[in-house]
Amino acid sequence: SYGRFIESARSAGIEILGRNDSLRALRLRVENLDETNRIRGLTGDDATYDYNYLISAPLIPQPSSKTGPGVPFLDGALHWLGVPEDNDDWGQGITIALLDTGVSSHRALDSSSISQIDLIADDNTEGSEYQGHGTAIASLLVGDAGIGIAPSAELLSIQVMDSDGLGDSFTLAEGILQAVDSGAKIISMSLGSYGYTSVLKNAVDYAVANDLILVASAGNDSMNATPYPARFDDVIGVAAIDAENQRAEFSNYSPSIDIAAPGMEVLAAWGEEAWIRFSGTSAAVPFVAGGIAATMSLYKQ
Numbered sequence: 001s002y003g004r005f006i007e008s009a010r011s012a013g014i015e016i017l018g019r020n021d022s023l024r025a026l027r028l029r030v031e032n033l034d035e036t037n038r039i040r041g042l043t044g045d046d047a048t049y050d051y052n053y054l055i056s057a058p059l060i061p062q063p064s065s066k067t068g069p070g071v072p073f074l075d076g077a078l079h080w081l082g083v084p085e086d087n088d089d090w091g092q093g094i095t096i097a098l099l100d101t102g103v104s105s106h107r108a109l110d111s112s113s114i115s116q117i118d119l120i121a122d123d124n125t126e127g128s129e130y131q132g133h134g135t136a137i138a139s140l141l142v143g144d145a146g147i148g149i150a151p152s153a154e155l156l157s158i159q160v161m162d163s164d165g166l167g168d169s170f171t172l173a174e175g176i177l178q179a180v181d182s183g184a185k186i187i188s189m190s191l192g193s194y195g196y197t198s199v200l201k202n203a204v205d206y207a208v209a210n211d212l213i214l215v216a217s218a219g220n221d222s223m224n225a226t227p228y229p230a231r232f233d234d235v236i237g238v239a240a241i242d243a244e245n246q247r248a249e250f251s252n253y254s255p256s257i258d259i260a261a262p263g264m265e266v267l268a269a270w271g272e273e274a275w276i277r278f279s280g281t282s283a284a285v286p287f288v289a290g291g292i293a294a295t296m297s298l299y300k301q
Contacts, residue, residue: 001046002026008042018170022177022206025199027052027170053195055172057101057130057165058220058280070242070249072265072277075146080243080262081287083149083294090294091150096141096186097179099172100134102159108143108269109135114155117178119171122162130165132270136278137190139269140286141293147267149290152297156182161191169193172229173203180210185296188289189216189235190282192227200228208234215289217281219252226256240264240284251281261287 002024009016009028014035018027030036040049073080078087102122103114134157142148142155160175161167172191179187187207207214216230218239230237233256240251240263247253248264263284265277 001043005043005047012038012042014039020174020177023173023199023202025170025173025202048198050197050199051195053169053193053197055161055167055169055191055193057133057161057191058217058282070246070264071244073243073262074265074277075267076243077262077266077287078146078149081149081291085146087149087151087294089152090297091142091153091290092297093300094150094186094293094297095154095156095182095184096150096188096289096293097156097158097182097184098134098138098141099158099160099175099179099187099189100137100191101130101161101163101165102134103138103157104132104135104272106135106139106269106272108139108147111144112138112142112148112151112155114138114142114157116157116159118159119175119178120159120162120167122159128163130161131163132274132276133165133190133282134159136268136270136276137188137282137286140266140283141188141290143269147269149287150293150297153290153293156184167191169195169197169200173199176203176207180207180212185212186289186293187212187214188285189214189229190285192217192219192230194225194227196228201232204229204232204234213292215285215292217285218257220250220280221252222250223252224254225252226254231256236288238281238284238288240279240281248279250279259288260284
Protein backbone atom coordinates (compact mmCIF):
# COMPACT_ATOMS: atom_id res chain seq x y z
CA SER A 1 0.00 0.00 0.00
CA TYR A 2 2.99 2.29 0.63
CA GLY A 3 4.32 1.71 -2.87
CA ARG A 4 0.89 2.08 -4.45
CA PHE A 5 0.35 5.42 -2.74
CA ILE A 6 3.69 6.78 -3.99
CA GLU A 7 2.76 5.91 -7.56
CA SER A 8 -0.73 7.35 -7.15
CA ALA A 9 0.61 10.53 -5.56
CA ARG A 10 2.83 11.18 -8.55
CA SER A 11 -0.10 10.82 -10.90
CA ALA A 12 -2.29 13.03 -8.72
CA GLY A 13 0.31 15.78 -8.45
CA ILE A 14 0.79 15.38 -4.67
CA GLU A 15 4.14 16.75 -3.54
CA ILE A 16 6.29 14.26 -1.61
CA LEU A 17 8.95 16.22 0.27
CA GLY A 18 10.65 13.21 1.80
CA ARG A 19 10.35 9.45 2.17
CA ASN A 20 11.79 6.85 4.49
CA ASP A 21 11.27 3.36 3.17
CA SER A 22 12.49 1.68 6.38
CA LEU A 23 9.71 3.36 8.34
CA ARG A 24 7.27 3.40 5.36
CA ALA A 25 6.88 7.10 6.11
CA LEU A 26 6.26 10.01 3.76
CA ARG A 27 6.58 13.73 4.31
CA LEU A 28 3.90 15.59 2.36
CA ARG A 29 2.87 19.20 1.98
CA VAL A 30 -0.75 20.23 1.56
CA GLU A 31 -2.07 23.70 0.85
CA ASN A 32 -5.76 23.20 1.61
CA LEU A 33 -8.43 20.79 2.82
CA ASP A 34 -9.14 19.50 -0.68
CA GLU A 35 -5.56 18.24 -1.02
CA THR A 36 -5.77 16.63 2.42
CA ASN A 37 -8.95 14.80 1.46
CA ARG A 38 -7.37 13.65 -1.82
CA ILE A 39 -4.46 12.13 0.11
CA ARG A 40 -6.81 10.39 2.52
CA GLY A 41 -8.78 9.05 -0.42
CA LEU A 42 -5.69 7.55 -2.04
CA THR A 43 -4.47 5.83 1.15
CA GLY A 44 -7.81 4.65 2.47
CA ASP A 45 -7.45 3.06 5.90
CA ASP A 46 -3.82 2.00 5.42
CA ALA A 47 -2.15 5.17 6.72
CA THR A 48 -1.92 7.26 9.86
CA TYR A 49 -1.41 11.02 9.74
CA ASP A 50 0.49 13.38 12.02
CA TYR A 51 1.69 16.93 11.79
CA ASN A 52 5.40 17.20 11.11
CA TYR A 53 6.10 19.12 14.30
CA LEU A 54 8.90 21.59 14.71
CA ILE A 55 11.92 20.19 16.57
CA SER A 56 14.11 22.72 18.35
CA ALA A 57 17.05 22.97 20.69
CA PRO A 58 15.89 23.89 24.21
CA LEU A 59 15.55 27.60 24.86
CA ILE A 60 18.93 28.29 26.39
CA PRO A 61 20.21 31.30 28.32
CA GLN A 62 22.68 33.55 26.54
CA PRO A 63 25.88 31.48 26.63
CA SER A 64 28.07 34.29 27.89
CA SER A 65 25.83 35.61 30.65
CA LYS A 66 24.73 34.67 34.15
CA THR A 67 21.60 32.52 34.10
CA GLY A 68 20.08 33.35 37.49
CA PRO A 69 20.14 31.52 40.82
CA GLY A 70 22.33 28.44 40.95
CA VAL A 71 25.94 27.48 41.56
CA PRO A 72 27.99 27.18 38.35
CA PHE A 73 30.18 24.21 37.45
CA LEU A 74 32.60 26.08 35.17
CA ASP A 75 35.48 23.62 34.51
CA GLY A 76 34.63 21.40 37.49
CA ALA A 77 31.81 19.23 36.09
CA LEU A 78 33.97 16.15 35.46
CA HIS A 79 35.54 16.40 38.90
CA TRP A 80 32.07 16.77 40.42
CA LEU A 81 31.02 13.59 38.64
CA GLY A 82 34.05 11.72 39.97
CA VAL A 83 35.81 11.40 36.61
CA PRO A 84 39.58 10.89 37.06
CA GLU A 85 42.05 13.16 35.28
CA ASP A 86 43.41 10.23 33.24
CA ASN A 87 40.19 9.42 31.38
CA ASP A 88 41.84 9.59 27.95
CA ASP A 89 40.75 6.03 27.05
CA TRP A 90 37.14 6.43 28.12
CA GLY A 91 34.73 5.71 25.27
CA GLN A 92 37.23 3.72 23.21
CA GLY A 93 35.51 1.48 20.67
CA ILE A 94 32.11 3.15 21.14
CA THR A 95 30.36 5.35 18.56
CA ILE A 96 28.10 8.14 19.80
CA ALA A 97 25.70 9.74 17.34
CA LEU A 98 25.12 13.43 18.07
CA LEU A 99 21.88 14.64 16.51
CA ASP A 100 22.11 18.43 16.61
CA THR A 101 23.16 21.52 14.63
CA GLY A 102 26.45 20.12 13.35
CA VAL A 103 29.98 20.44 14.72
CA SER A 104 32.58 23.09 13.82
CA SER A 105 36.35 22.76 14.03
CA HIS A 106 37.60 23.79 17.47
CA ARG A 107 40.91 23.27 19.25
CA ALA A 108 39.10 21.32 21.97
CA LEU A 109 38.21 18.75 19.29
CA ASP A 110 41.59 18.57 17.53
CA SER A 111 42.28 15.07 18.87
CA SER A 112 38.72 13.83 18.45
CA SER A 113 37.50 11.37 15.82
CA ILE A 114 34.45 13.02 14.24
CA SER A 115 32.50 12.22 11.09
CA GLN A 116 29.48 14.19 9.86
CA ILE A 117 26.23 13.61 8.01
CA ASP A 118 24.04 16.58 7.04
CA LEU A 119 20.31 15.95 6.72
CA ILE A 120 19.17 19.55 6.66
CA ALA A 121 19.93 22.61 4.55
CA ASP A 122 21.58 25.33 6.62
CA ASP A 123 22.45 28.90 5.73
CA ASN A 124 24.79 29.24 8.76
CA THR A 125 23.06 32.31 10.13
CA GLU A 126 25.70 34.66 11.50
CA GLY A 127 25.21 35.53 15.13
CA SER A 128 22.59 32.84 15.72
CA GLU A 129 22.24 31.86 19.36
CA TYR A 130 22.47 28.20 18.39
CA GLN A 131 25.26 28.30 15.84
CA GLY A 132 27.71 26.69 18.27
CA HIS A 133 25.20 24.42 20.01
CA GLY A 134 26.39 21.16 18.47
CA THR A 135 30.04 22.08 18.93
CA ALA A 136 29.50 22.76 22.64
CA ILE A 137 27.86 19.37 23.14
CA ALA A 138 30.56 17.61 21.10
CA SER A 139 33.23 19.12 23.36
CA LEU A 140 31.47 17.77 26.46
CA LEU A 141 31.23 14.35 24.85
CA VAL A 142 34.64 13.83 23.24
CA GLY A 143 36.64 17.02 23.79
CA ASP A 144 40.15 16.93 25.21
CA ALA A 145 41.86 19.03 27.90
CA GLY A 146 39.66 17.66 30.68
CA ILE A 147 36.44 18.80 28.97
CA GLY A 148 35.06 15.63 27.38
CA ILE A 149 33.79 12.74 29.46
CA ALA A 150 34.50 10.10 26.77
CA PRO A 151 37.35 11.55 24.69
CA SER A 152 38.20 8.29 22.91
CA ALA A 153 34.68 7.65 21.62
CA GLU A 154 33.97 7.97 17.91
CA LEU A 155 31.57 10.84 17.31
CA LEU A 156 29.09 10.77 14.43
CA SER A 157 27.57 14.22 14.02
CA ILE A 158 24.22 14.03 12.23
CA GLN A 159 22.88 17.50 11.53
CA VAL A 160 19.10 17.51 12.03
CA MET A 161 18.73 21.20 13.00
CA ASP A 162 19.93 24.38 11.31
CA SER A 163 22.09 27.01 12.97
CA ASP A 164 18.95 28.60 14.41
CA GLY A 165 18.35 25.38 16.34
CA LEU A 166 15.32 24.35 14.27
CA GLY A 167 14.42 21.10 12.56
CA ASP A 168 11.42 18.80 12.20
CA SER A 169 10.17 15.44 13.46
CA PHE A 170 10.55 13.62 10.14
CA THR A 171 14.19 14.65 9.77
CA LEU A 172 14.94 13.71 13.38
CA ALA A 173 13.46 10.26 12.73
CA GLU A 174 15.72 9.95 9.68
CA GLY A 175 18.68 10.94 11.82
CA ILE A 176 17.91 8.20 14.33
CA LEU A 177 17.81 5.62 11.55
CA GLN A 178 21.10 6.95 10.15
CA ALA A 179 22.65 6.52 13.59
CA VAL A 180 21.49 2.91 13.78
CA ASP A 181 22.63 2.04 10.28
CA SER A 182 26.02 3.73 10.87
CA GLY A 183 26.85 1.49 13.82
CA ALA A 184 26.32 3.94 16.69
CA LYS A 185 25.71 2.53 20.17
CA ILE A 186 24.37 5.71 21.78
CA ILE A 187 22.32 8.63 20.46
CA SER A 188 22.65 12.05 22.12
CA MET A 189 19.79 14.49 21.42
CA SER A 190 19.69 17.94 23.02
CA LEU A 191 16.44 18.86 21.32
CA GLY A 192 12.74 18.19 21.45
CA SER A 193 9.11 18.98 20.63
CA TYR A 194 5.91 18.83 22.64
CA GLY A 195 4.09 17.40 19.62
CA TYR A 196 3.80 13.61 19.24
CA THR A 197 4.44 12.01 15.85
CA SER A 198 4.21 8.29 15.13
CA VAL A 199 7.15 8.43 12.71
CA LEU A 200 9.44 9.57 15.53
CA LYS A 201 8.08 6.87 17.86
CA ASN A 202 8.69 4.26 15.16
CA ALA A 203 12.27 5.49 14.71
CA VAL A 204 12.89 5.24 18.45
CA ASP A 205 11.45 1.72 18.46
CA TYR A 206 13.74 0.80 15.56
CA ALA A 207 16.78 2.06 17.46
CA VAL A 208 15.81 0.23 20.65
CA ALA A 209 15.23 -2.99 18.70
CA ASN A 210 18.81 -2.64 17.45
CA ASP A 211 20.16 -2.22 21.01
CA LEU A 212 20.91 1.50 20.89
CA ILE A 213 20.68 3.72 23.97
CA LEU A 214 18.90 7.04 23.38
CA VAL A 215 19.42 10.10 25.58
CA ALA A 216 17.51 13.37 25.21
CA SER A 217 17.06 16.71 26.97
CA ALA A 218 14.11 17.39 29.26
CA GLY A 219 13.68 21.01 28.14
CA ASN A 220 14.35 24.42 29.65
CA ASP A 221 10.82 25.72 30.12
CA SER A 222 10.70 25.27 33.93
CA MET A 223 7.52 23.21 33.54
CA ASN A 224 6.12 19.95 34.83
CA ALA A 225 6.37 18.52 31.33
CA THR A 226 8.75 16.62 29.06
CA PRO A 227 9.14 17.03 25.29
CA TYR A 228 9.58 14.21 22.80
CA PRO A 229 11.78 12.25 22.34
CA ALA A 230 12.76 12.43 26.04
CA ARG A 231 9.15 11.66 26.95
CA PHE A 232 9.22 8.23 25.31
CA ASP A 233 9.64 5.38 27.80
CA ASP A 234 12.65 3.98 25.95
CA VAL A 235 14.56 7.29 25.89
CA ILE A 236 16.56 8.54 28.89
CA GLY A 237 15.25 12.02 29.70
CA VAL A 238 17.83 14.33 31.31
CA ALA A 239 17.18 17.33 33.56
CA ALA A 240 19.80 19.89 34.64
CA ILE A 241 21.21 20.55 38.11
CA ASP A 242 23.72 23.02 39.52
CA ALA A 243 26.94 22.33 41.44
CA GLU A 244 25.02 22.02 44.71
CA ASN A 245 22.86 19.23 43.29
CA GLN A 246 19.79 21.48 43.02
CA ARG A 247 17.49 21.55 40.01
CA ALA A 248 18.41 24.42 37.73
CA GLU A 249 15.53 26.88 37.77
CA PHE A 250 15.04 26.63 34.00
CA SER A 251 14.99 22.81 33.88
CA ASN A 252 11.76 20.95 33.26
CA TYR A 253 10.67 18.40 35.84
CA SER A 254 8.20 15.52 35.56
CA PRO A 255 7.86 11.82 36.37
CA SER A 256 8.96 10.92 32.83
CA ILE A 257 12.42 12.46 33.38
CA ASP A 258 14.90 9.77 34.37
CA ILE A 259 18.08 11.45 35.59
CA ALA A 260 19.77 14.82 36.14
CA ALA A 261 23.29 15.95 35.26
CA PRO A 262 25.44 19.11 35.35
CA GLY A 263 23.76 21.89 33.38
CA MET A 264 24.61 25.18 35.09
CA GLU A 265 27.37 27.25 33.47
CA VAL A 266 29.49 24.33 32.29
CA LEU A 267 32.67 25.29 30.41
CA ALA A 268 32.31 24.19 26.78
CA ALA A 269 33.64 24.99 23.31
CA TRP A 270 31.64 27.39 21.16
CA GLY A 271 31.86 28.20 17.48
CA GLU A 272 35.34 27.75 16.05
CA GLU A 273 37.47 29.48 18.69
CA ALA A 274 35.46 30.58 21.72
CA TRP A 275 34.66 29.06 25.10
CA ILE A 276 31.38 29.63 26.91
CA ARG A 277 29.53 29.00 30.12
CA PHE A 278 26.97 26.59 28.72
CA SER A 279 23.71 26.24 30.65
CA GLY A 280 20.65 24.10 30.00
CA THR A 281 19.45 20.54 29.73
CA SER A 282 21.36 20.61 26.43
CA ALA A 283 24.56 20.68 28.47
CA ALA A 284 23.36 17.91 30.79
CA VAL A 285 22.65 15.36 28.04
CA PRO A 286 26.28 14.76 26.93
CA PHE A 287 27.36 13.96 30.49
CA VAL A 288 24.82 11.12 30.55
CA ALA A 289 25.40 9.93 26.97
CA GLY A 290 29.18 10.21 27.37
CA GLY A 291 29.07 8.56 30.78
CA ILE A 292 27.26 5.58 29.26
CA ALA A 293 29.85 5.39 26.47
CA ALA A 294 32.66 5.47 29.04
CA THR A 295 31.01 2.72 31.09
CA MET A 296 30.47 0.55 28.00
CA SER A 297 34.13 0.93 27.01
CA LEU A 298 35.43 0.18 30.50
CA TYR A 299 33.27 -2.88 31.08
CA LYS A 300 32.74 -4.29 27.61
CA GLN A 301 32.94 -8.07 27.35
